[in-house]
Amino acid sequence: MKQLYDKAIYDFSTPIKSYWEEVSHVDQARFPKLVGDHSCDVCVIGGGFTGISTAYHIAKKYGGDVRLLEAGHFGFASSGRNAGFCCLPATKLSINQLIKKFGMDETKKFFASQIEGVDLLASLIADNNIECEKIGTGNLDVAHHPSSSEEMKEWGNDLQKYFGINTKWIPKEEFDEIGHQSTEQFGAVFTEAGFAMNPMAFLNGFANATVDAGAQLHSHSRVKKWERNGKHKLITEEGSLTCDKVVVATNGYTDESLHLSFANRMVPVLSNIIVTREMSEDEFKMQNYKTLNPICNSREILYYYRRMPSNRMLFGTRGDTFGDEKSALKMRGIMTNQFRGVFPNWNDIDIEYYWRGTVVMNRDLVPAFGNLENDKSVFFSYGYHANGNNTTVYCGKKLAEMIYESNSGETNISKVYQGLSPKIPFGFLRLWYLRIYLWYSNFTDKSKKEI
Numbered sequence: 001m002k003q004l005y006d007k008a009i010y011d012f013s014t015p016i017k018s019y020w021e022e023v024s025h026v027d028q029a030r031f032p033k034l035v036g037d038h039s040c041d042v043c044v045i046g047g048g049f050t051g052i053s054t055a056y057h058i059a060k061k062y063g064g065d066v067r068l069l070e071a072g073h074f075g076f077a078s079s080g081r082n083a084g085f086c087c088l089p090a091t092k093l094s095i096n097q098l099i100k101k102f103g104m105d106e107t108k109k110f111f112a113s114q115i116e117g118v119d120l121l122a123s124l125i126a127d128n129n130i131e132c133e134k135i136g137t138g139n140l141d142v143a144h145h146p147s148s149s150e151e152m153k154e155w156g157n158d159l160q161k162y163f164g165i166n167t168k169w170i171p172k173e174e175f176d177e178i179g180h181q182s183t184e185q186f187g188a189v190f191t192e193a194g195f196a197m198n199p200m201a202f203l204n205g206f207a208n209a210t211v212d213a214g215a216q217l218h219s220h221s222r223v224k225k226w227e228r229n230g231k232h233k234l235i236t237e238e239g240s241l242t243c244d245k246v247v248v249a250t251n252g253y254t255d256e257s258l259h260l261s262f263a264n265r266m267v268p269v270l271s272n273i274i275v276t277r278e279m280s281e282d283e284f285k286m287q288n289y290k291t292l293n294p295i296c297n298s299r300e301i302l303y304y305y306r307r308m309p310s311n312r313m314l315f316g317t318r319g320d321t322f323g324d325e326k327s328a329l330k331m332r333g334i335m336t337n338q339f340r341g342v343f344p345n346w347n348d349i350d351i352e353y354y355w356r357g358t359v360v361m362n363r364d365l366v367p368a369f370g371n372l373e374n375d376k377s378v379f380f381s382y383g384y385h386a387n388g389n390n391t392t393v394y395c396g397k398k399l400a401e402m403i404y405e406s407n408s409g410e411t412n413i414s415k416v417y418q419g420l421s422p423k424i425p426f427g428f429l430r431l432w433y434l435r436i437y438l439w440y441s442n443f444t445d446k447s448k449k450e451i
């Protein structure tokens with residue numbers, strides 16, 4: 001198995017010690033291991049939100065014969081271990097860059113799809129009665145430095161002006177009162193779209209709803225080999241699946257030796273989370289922390305955080321390019337200091353959990369969606385630039401539509417998503433490119449602080 005990080009990151013047999021793993025129970029009995037030789041029309045590889053959404057919509061909307069193979073238990077990877085923000089957009093390109101590259105119509109279509117993803121996620125939760133601590137009325141982007149306030153204001157104005165998304169600029173003094181106080185709070189944009197949730201609890205409900213809809217989901221069934229003799233044959237440790245179509249939904253855990261079309265196209269980036277112990281109302285008052293909406297700040301290497309319904313603080317950021325146990329320990333220490341730097345009055349609040357997982361960035365900084373030029377029966381969707389919760393469910397739905405409704409392979413998804421992402425030159429150097437990017441971004445963030 002060809003992977004970039006330390007083997008600890010790809011240990012599919014061991015659940016990580018996340019807060020979500022501890023508080024959310026996924027009954028794996030409904031997702032038995034694949035044993036023996038079987039066949040179906042569509043096989044989905046990967047049981048995160050992309051894969052589950054594809055299988056869900058195939059089974060529910062088209063009554064299709066679909067099976068899903070997941071390497072670990074359900075909830076193993078990023079979908080079960082993320083921060084639970086449902087926000088936008090799934091790109092690192094600015095609005096101007098998107099318009100320049102794809103034109104205004106396709107950019108509008110992209111933002112409309114991002115909102116559609118938010119609404120779809122909310123309706124999947126409601127329609128399937130999934131209890132996943134859904135909370136909040138939108139998203140907040142906080143200016144972490146006085147020099148970032150104008151840029152953030154402009155971002156909010158552009159979302160409103162170009163895409164009709166309701167936003168509001170909240171000046172620092174007002175945010176001190178209604179949001180929170182911190183050393184890195186210089187006003188915030190409120191975007192009236194999105195919410196927060198417990199992603200593992202959602203995954204549990206979503207996977208169960210997918211089985212109820214008629215799909216067969218298999219845990220602990222890693223695809224080790226992919227043969228193509230007319231049909232596709234996917235081979236796992238104890239079984240095989242022969243099928244007409246394959247959906248690759250493995251994102252940051254992709255085994256690049258499985259199908260060479262996907263090699264050297266993604267940059268998996270480690271994202272890390274810490275969660276505090278439960279805090280009292282008086283302790284929240286020490287930072288005047290009131291909002292339950294999820295927050296990202298304007299750092300190059302952004303901090304994301306939220307007050308959870310369980311009265312803990314969740315705080316996340318990117319970093320570490322090794323993935324071994326030693327670097328995990330180091331990262332936990334760095335993040336504890338970062339958290340306390342932003343919220344100094346919580347200096348003695350214990351951190352109870354630390355974990356991490358991969359998000360995927362692409363060279364062109366937009367998601368990749370479609371089917372392969374040289375084998376139209378292989379479909380894919382990946383590279384959500386850390387905004388996967390709304391985008392995965394949307395793309396999964398669109399993959400199902402593409403498979404069942406479009407003979408030509410055409411789809412009405414925005415061009416921003418379409419096609420494989422470009423190959424990365426000297427792909428084996430990806431972590432070195434990432435190290436340079438992180439070093440540069442850290443430098444930019446630090447030099448801003450010294451102004």
Ligand SMILES: Cc1cc2nc3c(=O)[nH]c(=O)nc-3n(C[C@H](O)[C@H](O)[C@H](O)COP(=O)(O)OP(=O)(O)OC[C@H]3O[C@@H](n4cnc5c(N)ncnc54)[C@H](O)[C@@H]3O)c2cc1C
Pocket residue numbers: 012045046047048049050051069070071072076077078079080081082083084085086087221222223224249250251252253254255258271272273316355356357358359360381382384385386387388389390392
């Ligand atoms: C710490 C962290 C915080 C994040 N926070 C947020 C957030 O707040 N909001 C947000 O929108 N996004 C967030 N993200 C990103 C988001 O989690 C991802 O974009 C999204 O979950 C991707 O879903 P996926 O289904 O494509 O991939 P995954 O959820 O990673 O699922 C891929 C699956 O493929 C399986 N797999 C791999 N190889 C094989 C194989 N050979 N055979 C079978 N199965 C295989 C893996 O086991 C895995 O379960 C965060 C990510 C991380 C790591």
